[in-house]
Amino acid sequence: MRILLDESLPRRLKRDLLDHEVITVPEMGWAGKANGDLLALARGQFQVFLTADQNLEYQQRLTASDIAVVVLAAASNRYDDLRLLVPRSLEILAGPLSPGEVVRVTA
DSSP states (O other): OEEEEOTTSOGGGGGGSTTSEEEETTTTTOTTOOHHHHHHHHTTTOSEEEEOOTTHHHHSOOTTOSSEEEEEEOSSSSHHHHGGGHHHHHHHHTSOOOTTOEEEEEO
């Protein structure tokens, strides 16, 4: 699965998402872009947008999107807190995920 890793998440999280092609927002040259712009840019290039932005589903019209969103809801955006969510995230990423679907991963 091709995953876009939001800049709100630590870059080193990508190495924990085994068996997936994970590219960060800065690697795509999209740093500083608003979420709506990121989703538009990701269209057709990524299947999943991985973020810590828990308000994204309320700010964007995701049902019309062709990308699924996985929201990591940890105690903080620090790597040590987020890596605890990796096993569950990998289960979710194993799918199926539908375009426009939003899945929250909590501890």
